[in-house]
Structure formats: C-alpha cells, structure tokens
Amino acid sequence: xxxxxxxxxxxxxxxxxxxxxxxxxxxxxxxxxxxxxxxxxxxxxxxxxxxxxxxxxxxxxxxxxxxxxxxxxxxxxxxxxxxxxxxxxxxxxxxxxxxxxxxxxxxxxxxxxxxxxxxxxxxxxxxxxxxxxxxxxxxxxxxxxxxxxxxxxxxxx
Amino acid sequence: xxxxxxxxxxxxxxxxxxxxxxxxxxxxxxxxxxxxxxxxxxxxxxxxxxxxxxxxxxxxxxxxxxxxxxxxxxxxxxxxxxxxxxxxxxxxxxxxxxxxxxxxxxxxxxxxxxxxxxxxxxxxxxxxxxxxxxxxxxxxxxxxxxxxxxxxxxxxx
DNA sequence: ATATAAATGAAAATCATTTTCAATAACACT
DNA sequence: AGTGTTATTGAAAATGATTTTCATTTATAT
Numbered sequence: 001x002x003x004x005x006x007x008x009x010x011x012x013x014x015x016x017x018x019x020x021x022x023x024x025x026x027x028x029x030x031x032x033x034x035x036x037x038x039x040x041x042x043x044x045x046x047x048x049x050x051x052x053x054x055x056x057x058x059x060x061x062x063x064x065x066x067x068x069x070x071x072x073x074x075x076x077x078x079x080x081x082x083x084x085x086x087x088x089x090x091x092x093x094x095x096x097x098x099x100x101x102x103x104x105x106x107x108x109x110x111x112x113x114x115x116x117x118x119x120x121x122x123x124x125x126x127x128x129x130x131x132x133x134x135x136x137x138x139x140x141x142x143x144x145x146x147x148x149x150x151x152x153x154x155x156x157x
Numbered sequence: 158x159x160x161x162x163x164x165x166x167x168x169x170x171x172x173x174x175x176x177x178x179x180x181x182x183x184x185x186x187x188x189x190x191x192x193x194x195x196x197x198x199x200x201x202x203x204x205x206x207x208x209x210x211x212x213x214x215x216x217x218x219x220x221x222x223x224x225x226x227x228x229x230x231x232x233x234x235x236x237x238x239x240x241x242x243x244x245x246x247x248x249x250x251x252x253x254x255x256x257x258x259x260x261x262x263x264x265x266x267x268x269x270x271x272x273x274x275x276x277x278x279x280x281x282x283x284x285x286x287x288x289x290x291x292x293x294x295x296x297x298x299x300x301x302x303x304x305x306x307x308x309x310x311x312x313x314x
Numbered sequence: 315a316t317a318t319a320a321a322t323g324a325a326a327a328t329c330a331t332t333t334t335c336a337a338t339a340a341c342a343c344t
Numbered sequence: 345a346g347t348g349t350t351a352t353t354g355a356a357a358a359t360g361a362t363t364t365t366c367a368t369t370t371a372t373a374t
Contacts, residue, residue, distance in 0.1 A: 022340050022351060043330080058354045063331065079236040083362085084330060102294055111292055116284045123280050127273045131303060135268055137259055139305035146288060148296035179320065179371055200362080215323045220362060222321095240331085241361065 009035075012074075019072060026050070026057045030065045031074070031089075038097070040078060040086040040110055073140060082108040090141070093121045104150035111150070120144060166192075169231075176229060183207070183214045187222045188231070188246075195254070197235060197243040197267055230297060239265040247298070250278040261307035268307070277301060 012031060016023040033049040034041070041049070047062045066087055069075035076090040080103050091097045099112040100120065128139045169188060173180040190206040191198070198206070204219045223244055226232035233247040237260050248254045257277065259268040285296045 017341095020351095024340070024352065026353075056354075060332085060355080061353060064352085077238075081234070102288055102292060102296075104294070105297070111294075113288060113292070115291065116287050119280060120284060123276060127277060128303060130273050131259055131270060132305075134272065135259060135270070136308040136311075137261070137268075137303070137305045138311045139259075139303050140262070141304040143300065143302045143304070145300045146285060146294070146296050147298040147300070148289075148294045151293040154293075154295045177320095181321065181371075183322075213323075217324080217363085218322055 015072070015074070021068065021072075025054065026061050027065050027068075029054050029057060030062060031069070034069075034075060034087065034089045038112070040080065040088060042084045042086055044084070046087065076141065078143075080108055080110050081105070086110075093124070100144045100146075102146045102148070104153055105147050106149055106153035109150050109152075172229070172231070178225065178229075182211065183218050184222050184225075186211050186214060187219060188226070191226075191232060191244065191246045195269070197237065197245060199241045199243055201241070203244065233298065235300075237265055237267050238262065243267075250281070250299075257301045257303075259303045259305070261310055262304050263306055263310035266307050266309075 012028070013023045016027070029050045030046060033046050039045075043059065043062050043066060046066070047057075047059045050057050050062065066075060066077070070077050070087075074090060076088050078086040078088065078101070080086055080101070098117065098121075099114045100117060102111040102113055103109075104111075124142050124144075128142065131137060132139050169185070170180045173184070186207045187203060190203050196202075200216065200219050200223060203223070204214075204216045207214050207219065223232060223234070227234050227244075231247060233245050235243040235245065235258070237243055237258070255274065255278070256269040256271045257274060259270055260266075261268075281299050281301075285299065288294060289296050
C-alpha cells in the first residue's frame with residue numbers, strides 16, 4: 001500500500017515512532033475515522049468506514065490497531081452493554097470535547113453530556129490523587145457513566 | 158429439584174413475586190453465592206460455586222438468572238477488560254458495602270475502594286438530578302472506575 | 315391432585331475478538 | 345534510488361463467552 005501525504009495531527013507520526021511503532025496507512029486511516037466523528041464506533045463500524053477509502057484494510061488490522069491505540073492512550077474503549085466494544089479518540093479531562101456518557105439500559109442508546117463535567121473532573125482529580133497515594137497506582141484514566149431509562153423507553157414501558 | 162427452607166433476605170422472594178417471577182432454587186443459590194462474597198465473580202465462577210451445592214444447575218441458567226437479576230436491579234454487571242463480565246450484588250450509594258473500582262490496565266487486577274466515596278456519591282447525586290431533568294432519563298445507577306498501572310505493574314515495566 | 319405457564323438443562327448456534335502464518339510494506343542504511 | 349531487516353498486514357481458522365433452541369421439569373394457582 002502506497003503512502004500518501006498525510007493530513008491530521010502531524011504529531012501522531014512522531015508519537016508512533018517514539019514508541020518504536022511504524023505509522024502505517026491503515027493506522028492513519030483508522031485515526032482519521034475516529035477523529036472525524038463524535039459517534040461511538042464499534043470495530044466493525046470503523047472497518048466499514050476505512051473500507052470506503054482503503055478497501056484492502058482488513059478487520060483484523062482494525063482490531064489490532066485499536067488495541068494499540070488504546071494501549072498508547074490515544075483511544076478509549078467503552079462497553080455500553082450491547083455486546084461490542086466502542087471506541088473514541090480520547091480527549092483528556094481538559095479537552096474541548098471531553099464528555100461523559102448516559103446509557104439507556106433498555107435500548108442501549110448513549111447520550112454524551114458535557115454539563116456538570118467541570119465539577120466532576122475537579123473532584124475526580126482530587127480522588128485520583130488520594131487513590132494514587134493510598135494504593136500506589138499510576139492512574140491514567142477514569143470512567144463515569146450513568147445508567148437508566150431514556151425518554152422513549154421510560155414512556156413506552 | 159426440591160425446595161428448601163430458605164435463608165437470606167426474605168424480601169428476595171417477595172421481590173421476585175412482585176415482578177411476576179418465580180423464586181426458584183437456582184435463583185436463590187445464585188443470590189446466595191453473590192451475597193456471600195466480596196469478589197468480582199464471572200458467570201463461570203458463580204456456576205462453579207453453585208455447582209458445589211447444586212450440581213445440576215447449568216451454566217445457561219446462571220447466565221439467564223444473572224441477566225434477570227441485573228434487569229431487576231439486584232445485581233450490577235461490570236466490564237474490567239478481561240473479556241468476561243463480572244457480577245456484584247448491587248448495593249445502593251448509601252449501602253455499607255458500596256464501593257468503586259480501581260482497575261489495572263496491565264494485569265486487570267481490581268481494587269475496591271470506599272474512601273472518597275462519600276464526596277463522589279454526593280456529587281453524583283447532584284449530577285444525576287441535573288441529567289435527569291435535562292435529558293428526561295430515569296437514572297437508576299452509575300459507574301465510576303479509575304484506570305492505571307498497579308503497584309506491581311508500574312515497577313515491573 | 316391437576317393444569318398451566320414459567321423455568322430449566324444440554325447441546326448447538328452465534329458472533330465478537332484473537333491467533334496463525336505466509337506475504338507485504340515501512341524505514342534505516344547505503 | 346536500491347537493499348535488508350523487521351514490523352505490519354490480510355485471510356482464514358480458531359477461540360471462547362454468551363445466547364438460542366427445544367424438550368423436560370417445576371412452581372404455583374386452581
């Protein structure tokens with residue numbers, strides 16, 4: 001597969017090389033898909049999206065790349081309870097697009113929210129500090145989700 | 158399978174009947190296992206534990222019962238990233254055993270913590286209220302987890 | 315006791331994810 | 345630009361947790 005002049009954050013390349021990894025076309029393509037959406041894509045979703053431009057990138061590569069990206073901390077993997085993992089470009093607590101999730105336990109709909117985030121993040125920071133000290137963990141991330149019945153589901157049943 | 162005089166919270170029986178479900182021996186046994194441990198058991202763990210006393214309860218029934226218990230809100234299902242779901246008797250935010258989790262992303266070890274919980278729960282309550290109003294969700298539960306490298310993993314690599 | 319519908323167990327099916335392995339591509343070095 | 349080394353890739357097969365199927369059993373109302 002031929003390399004192209006790559007768009008997107010140029011530091012991705014350096015980030016990969018810095019870890020001893022190669023910045024290949026499939027990896028670039030997967031990052032492009034993730035950075036171009038606000039949705040919660042599954043591996044298969046990403047596979048189809050990449051497939052439009054690069055039909056010979058396989059699903060296996062998508063899985064392998066996602067695992068790598070999660071390991072590098074560039075991507076966060078979520079479980080919303082519908083039997084398949086979901087992936088999002090990880091945006092640190094100070095990032096503009098940082099959000100948490102509200103998950104409907106009936107239809108699995110996921111709503112992102114950014115309100116209340118600031119207070120949450122502030123408290124999380126303090127908790128994080130306390131936990132690191134007490135348990136000697138090197139904390140790299142957190143997850144907050146609320147579960148319940150969405151508008152539609154609470155009315156329809 | 159013969160019914161026995163049942164120990165454990167007697168309201169379980171009523172809770173089941175109230176939902177139109179039968180309170181069977183396998184269901185009781187599974188609840189007994191869950192209420193007798195502080196660990197994060199997988200469906201298979203529970204199957205083995207139940208099997209000691211009731212060798213003819215099948216894994217299928219364990220899965221089906223867990224799904225029901227989660228649906229009834231008696232049990233919470235977790236994903237710690239090791240490819241199998243984990244289950245805990247759900248103890249509401251005010252419960253004595255209510256806790257959150259600290260997950261090692263390298264070895265998947267899970268540490269329960271109860272410190273900092275009060276503040277977290279207080280904030281979560283407020284957030285919950287705000288979210289309910291804004292998105293018209295009926296919120297029934299929340300999940301907070303921290304991720305990072307545990308003591309051992311941060312030193313060994 | 316009996317009827318009825320819910321619950322169960324064993325086996326088979328499903329389906330997301332991983333593994334295997336030979337072929338290919340990225341990059342360091344000329 | 346050409347070459348060698350090694351990481352990366354793709355296709356197919358394997359894995360393994362969870363679900364489904366369906367005939368049998370059990371709880372409970374009558």
